[in-house]
Amino acid sequence: MAEEVVKFKVTIDGIPVEVEPGTTILNAARQIGGDIVPPAMCYYSKLEGTGGKCRTCLVKVSKGSEKDPRPMPKLVASCRTTVMDGMEVQNITSPDVVEARKGVVEMLLINHPLDCPVCDQAGECKLQDLGYEHGDEGTRYEFERRTFERIDIGDKIQLHMNRCILCYRCVFVANQLTDEREHGVLNRGDHSEISTFIHKALNHDFVGNVIDVCPVGALTDKTFRFKNRVWFTKPVDAHRDCPTCAGKVTLWYKGDEVLRVTGRKDEYGEVEEFICNTCRFETKHTSDWTLEEPTPVDHESVIGANHYLNFNPPSVIHEDKKLQLANEEQLARTERLK
Amino acid sequence: MQSLSNRKKVIEQKPMNIWERMYLPAIAKGLSITLRHFFKKIPTIKYPEEIRPYSKNFRGQHSLKRDEQGRERCTACGLCALSCPAEAITMTAAERQKGEENLYREEKYAAVYEINMLRCIFCGLCEEACPKEAIYLDGPHVTAEYLRRDFIYGKDKLVEPKFDITKLNKENA
Incomplete structure (x- = not known):
C-alpha cells in the first residue's frame, strides 16, 4: 500500500490551503497567490539558502498549529518559517505586520540613494515597488548616507554599492552557479559591502545572472547602461x-x-x-x-x-x-x- | 418635405425697384456704418507690442531649467515622455564624462531632447511628472513656422540661456 501523502492545512489571511510538510509560509502563500503573498527582497526560489535577511516578508502567526495553538511571540520571516498543520497566518489583515513592514522599508531605504531617475533598474525595481506600497514619503534618517565609487566588475557588469541592500542573492548565484567564487561580502554590519577581491573581474559563463537576481539597481548591465x-x-x-x-x-x-x-x-x-x-x-x-x-x-x-x-x-x-x-x-x- | 423646426423662411426673389437700382443710397448707408465705427472703442489690441494680462497658470513654450550653478537639471529619466498624453517628447540619454561636471547636474543627462510642438497640447503633465524640477511651461506662445519639421524643438531652443549675474550688474550700473 502506497504511503499516504500527509498534507498540512494552513490558513493565510483566512484563505485555507493544503501544502506539503516542509513548505515555507511564503511558498504556501504563493500557492494561493494574489495580494496576500508577502513581498520578498532577498528570498529567491531558484537559489538554495536564500532568505531571512531583508525581513520584508514578516508575517504574524496567530495560531502555531493544531496541537499547540499558541501564537508565535514575534513576527516571523515567512521565507524561513515552515508551516505546521493547522497554522493560521496573518499577513495584510494584521495591522502589526503592515506597520512592521513599513519600518523595514524605511530601514532598507536608510542608505539607499534616491537616484531612481538615473538608475537603470527603475521601473522593474522591487525596492521601488515596496517603497511605493508600504513606505513613507519622507525619511527620519538625519545622517549622511554611505557612499561608494562605482566599480566595474569585468567589462559587462557594473556595481553601484550605494544602491545595494545586502540581500546576498548575487553571492548565492556566484556560489551555486559558478565553480569558483570570486565575489562576496566584505566587512560587517553597517560597513558590509559586496565586492570582488581587489576589483577582480568575474569570469564565468553564468555570472551575468547576478544582474537578474539583484532586486535593486546595484548590479546592472553595462551594455544597457543609460x-x-x-x-x-x-x-x-x-x-x-x-x-x-x-x-x-x-x-x-x-x-x-x-x-x-x-x-x-x-x-x-x-x-x-x-x-x-x-x-x-x-x-x-x-x-x-x-x-x-x-x-x-x-x-x-x-x-x-x-x-x-x-x-x-x-x-x-x-x-x-x-x-x-x-x-x-x-x-x-x-x-x-x- | 416639411421643415423640422418650422422656422424655415422661403425667400422670394424679385427684380430690384428704382430705389435699389440707384445704388448710391445703399453705398451711403454702408459708409455711414463704417464712419460710425471710427469713433467707437476698439476691441482688439496690437498683439506683439501690446500684451493682454496672462493668467498666472498660463502654459506656453517649455524651457529646460538650469540649477543655481548653471548646470542642466534634466537627467533624462523619461518621466515627462511617459506622462505625455500626446507622445510629443523624445530623448536620448548619455553619460556625463569627467570634466563635464559644470555642465550637467547628474551623472546622466539628455544628449538629445526633442518636443514636437505640433503634437504638444500644453497640458503641463510633463512639468508635474518631472522629479528634478527641470521642465516648465513658462515661455511665450509657440511661434508659427512654415515647415512641419521646424516645429520639432531641440535642446538649442528649449534649454534656458545661462544666467550670468556679473553681466546683470554691469547693465544696471
Missing part, C-alpha cells in the same frame, strides 16, 4: 539553441533594436532559468533569436505603458505612393524658396 528607460522598451519572449544554457530569454526591444537580453521573469521577479553570458551580452540581433510572443506584462506595471498585442501592428496611415511623391515635391519647392 540606453533607454525600461518602460520604453518592449519585452518579447524568444529562444535560441545555446550549447551552454536553455536559451530561453526575454528580449527588450526599442523599435527594431534589441537593447537588452534578460532571463524570463515570473510574477515575483524571479527568473525561470538562468541564462549564459553569450545569450545575455553577445547576441543582440533579432536574427540570433526565434521570437515567440510578447511577454505578458502585469497591467499595473509601468512597462505595460506602451501596450501592444502583436509584433507588427498595422500602420496607422495607408501607404499612398502618389501622396508621398507629392509631399516630397512640396517640400523641395519650399526648400528652394528659403
Whole structure:
C-alpha cells in the first residue's frame, strides 16, 4: 500500500490551503497567490539558502498549529518559517505586520540613494515597488548616507554599492552557479559591502545572472547602461539553441533594436532559468533569436505603458505612393524658396 | 418635405425697384456704418507690442531649467515622455564624462531632447511628472513656422540661456 501523502492545512489571511510538510509560509502563500503573498527582497526560489535577511516578508502567526495553538511571540520571516498543520497566518489583515513592514522599508531605504531617475533598474525595481506600497514619503534618517565609487566588475557588469541592500542573492548565484567564487561580502554590519577581491573581474559563463537576481539597481548591465528607460522598451519572449544554457530569454526591444537580453521573469521577479553570458551580452540581433510572443506584462506595471498585442501592428496611415511623391515635391519647392 | 423646426423662411426673389437700382443710397448707408465705427472703442489690441494680462497658470513654450550653478537639471529619466498624453517628447540619454561636471547636474543627462510642438497640447503633465524640477511651461506662445519639421524643438531652443549675474550688474550700473 502506497504511503499516504500527509498534507498540512494552513490558513493565510483566512484563505485555507493544503501544502506539503516542509513548505515555507511564503511558498504556501504563493500557492494561493494574489495580494496576500508577502513581498520578498532577498528570498529567491531558484537559489538554495536564500532568505531571512531583508525581513520584508514578516508575517504574524496567530495560531502555531493544531496541537499547540499558541501564537508565535514575534513576527516571523515567512521565507524561513515552515508551516505546521493547522497554522493560521496573518499577513495584510494584521495591522502589526503592515506597520512592521513599513519600518523595514524605511530601514532598507536608510542608505539607499534616491537616484531612481538615473538608475537603470527603475521601473522593474522591487525596492521601488515596496517603497511605493508600504513606505513613507519622507525619511527620519538625519545622517549622511554611505557612499561608494562605482566599480566595474569585468567589462559587462557594473556595481553601484550605494544602491545595494545586502540581500546576498548575487553571492548565492556566484556560489551555486559558478565553480569558483570570486565575489562576496566584505566587512560587517553597517560597513558590509559586496565586492570582488581587489576589483577582480568575474569570469564565468553564468555570472551575468547576478544582474537578474539583484532586486535593486546595484548590479546592472553595462551594455544597457543609460540606453533607454525600461518602460520604453518592449519585452518579447524568444529562444535560441545555446550549447551552454536553455536559451530561453526575454528580449527588450526599442523599435527594431534589441537593447537588452534578460532571463524570463515570473510574477515575483524571479527568473525561470538562468541564462549564459553569450545569450545575455553577445547576441543582440533579432536574427540570433526565434521570437515567440510578447511577454505578458502585469497591467499595473509601468512597462505595460506602451501596450501592444502583436509584433507588427498595422500602420496607422495607408501607404499612398502618389501622396508621398507629392509631399516630397512640396517640400523641395519650399526648400528652394528659403 | 416639411421643415423640422418650422422656422424655415422661403425667400422670394424679385427684380430690384428704382430705389435699389440707384445704388448710391445703399453705398451711403454702408459708409455711414463704417464712419460710425471710427469713433467707437476698439476691441482688439496690437498683439506683439501690446500684451493682454496672462493668467498666472498660463502654459506656453517649455524651457529646460538650469540649477543655481548653471548646470542642466534634466537627467533624462523619461518621466515627462511617459506622462505625455500626446507622445510629443523624445530623448536620448548619455553619460556625463569627467570634466563635464559644470555642465550637467547628474551623472546622466539628455544628449538629445526633442518636443514636437505640433503634437504638444500644453497640458503641463510633463512639468508635474518631472522629479528634478527641470521642465516648465513658462515661455511665450509657440511661434508659427512654415515647415512641419521646424516645429520639432531641440535642446538649442528649449534649454534656458545661462544666467550670468556679473553681466546683470554691469547693465544696471
